[in-house]
Amino acid sequence: MKIIVTGGAGFIGGNFIHHMVNKYPDYEIVNLDLLTYAGNLETLKPVEGKPNYKFVRGDIADREFVYGLFEKEKPDVIVNFAAESHVDRSVVDPGSFVRTNVMGTTTLLDACRKYGIKRYHQVSTDEVYGDLPLDRPDLFFTETTPLHTSSPYSASKASADLFVLAYHRTYKLPVTISRCSNNYGPYHFPEKLIPLMISRALADEPLPVYGTGENVRDWLHVSDHCEAIDLILHKGRVGEVYNIGGHNERTNLEVVKTILRALDKPESLIKYVTDRPGHDMRYAIDPTKIEKELGWEPKYNFDTGIQQTIRWYLDNQDWWKHILSGEYSSYFENMYGERLSGK
Ligand code: NAD
Ligand code: DAU
Numbered sequence: 001m002k003i004i005v006t007g008g009a010g011f012i013g014g015n016f017i018h019h020m021v022n023k024y025p026d027y028e029i030v031n032l033d034l035l036t037y038a039g040n041l042e043t044l045k046p047v048e049g050k051p052n053y054k055f056v057r058g059d060i061a062d063r064e065f066v067y068g069l070f071e072k073e074k075p076d077v078i079v080n081f082a083a084e085s086h087v088d089r090s091v092v093d094p095g096s097f098v099r100t101n102v103m104g105t106t107t108l109l110d111a112c113r114k115y116g117i118k119r120y121h122q123v124s125t126d127e128v129y130g131d132l133p134l135d136r137p138d139l140f141f142t143e144t145t146p147l148h149t150s151s152p153y154s155a156s157k158a159s160a161d162l163f164v165l166a167y168h169r170t171y172k173l174p175v176t177i178s179r180c181s182n183n184y185g186p187y188h189f190p191e192k193l194i195p196l197m198i199s200r201a202l203a204d205e206p207l208p209v210y211g212t213g214e215n216v217r218d219w220l221h222v223s224d225h226c227e228a229i230d231l232i233l234h235k236g237r238v239g240e241v242y243n244i245g246g247h248n249e250r251t252n253l254e255v256v257k258t259i260l261r262a263l264d265k266p267e268s269l270i271k272y273v274t275d276r277p278g279h280d281m282r283y284a285i286d287p288t289k290i291e292k293e294l295g296w297e298p299k300y301n302f303d304t305g306i307q308q309t310i311r312w313y314l315d316n317q318d319w320w321k322h323i324l325s326g327e328y329s330s331y332f333e334n335m336y337g338e339r340l341s342g343k
Helices: 011-022 042-046 063-073 087-092 094-115 152-171 195-200 222-234 251-262 288-294 300-313 317-324 327-342
Strands: 003-008 028-033 053-057 076-079 119-125 175-180 206-208 216-217 243-245 250-251 270-273
Touching: 003 011, 003 063, 003 119, 003 152, 011 028, 011 042, 011 222, 028 251, 042 053, 042 317, 053 288, 063 094, 076 094, 076 222, 087 094, 087 119, 087 152, 087 327, 094 119, 094 152, 094 327, 119 195, 119 222, 152 175, 175 251, 175 317, 195 216, 195 251, 195 317, 206 327, 216 251, 222 243, 251 270, 300 317, 317 327
Parallel strands: 003 028, 003 076, 028 053, 076 119, 119 175, 175 243, 206 270
Antiparallel strands: 216 250
């Protein structure tokens, strides 16, 4: 079996490649990644040199390149992680999200039609369902919850999902989609809440909490997400959507305070800043379908997973310090400079 994993130099794709390369030595894993600001080959160091792994640099929205790669590699399966993934960046530059998340996905789907594949899997997000109110803890996203997006990021992901399902209905392409809640764990890019707060707390720098910090996210350890995608690829029903989440809802403030406690840093580092425009209030996944149909269950709960993750960031400071010293520093200044200085 040959699998092209797109976006494999990113956070979740990188963890998925580690999982697949080690678990299935007889599968060939091809990592297709453009190496945008979020792509980092240092994440792949542990699998570099393994006979069942190779890296190809390229753009999923470049049709000529993608067709050439399919012709050469003749993949059986595509798992599409490649995306612009950060909501804040989508507020500033929606166009790049349309290009990669929508045009990139349709380019891959066209290549699958042209060359034939056994399975196309789209890695999607719970953000396509919009958000839930804080005063209705009984409500959860199911696979039949209507799509109702808030940000240019989620709109681009929902659009991609609709194309994936349309290609199944119209062209009988064998597709599956997973919609996952917020991931955390090793190799998470330090623009996202958890690694951002860990890295800044370690440097005794202010921690920018948007709005009141009451927004709720449903945290899932990245290795539980990887297990779920592995299961869907092997046992999931074609044409189906599977929600992935482990009932680990926390407010942002709870998450930040947990990190501060674990690092023995004061809560006075918390700085409330201007809210994210269109900020979703609460995400919460109902994972009943994947649990019942495929027997998936998460191994981590947030309380132990976050401690292990903080330990990883303490033990792997070179990995994230390289990132912080690069292009990211000018992004941070543009995104937070005025908010943190109170302007
Ligand atoms: P990430 O930003 O860490 O990584 C994205 C990767 O895609 C990078 O390696 C980047 O170089 C690559 N990439 C970007 N544009 C590309 C292009 N045009 N061609 C080829 N490669 C390109 O993202 P992530 O957090 O690992 O998310 C992976 C996927 O999972 C995304 O599709 C995202 O929407 C989805 N998702 C993420 C989360 C989360 O909590 N991080 C939760 C649910 C779903
Ligand atoms: O739910 C799945 C989604 O989770 C994925 O589809 C996205 O790709 C992924 O980036 C993530 O989106 P969020 O917007 O939920 O994640 P982020 O880490 O950016 O923010 C988490 C929460 O923390 C959110 O309520 C905003 C808040 N936040 C974030 C940052 C970066 C802050 O308060 N301060 C910050 O500086």
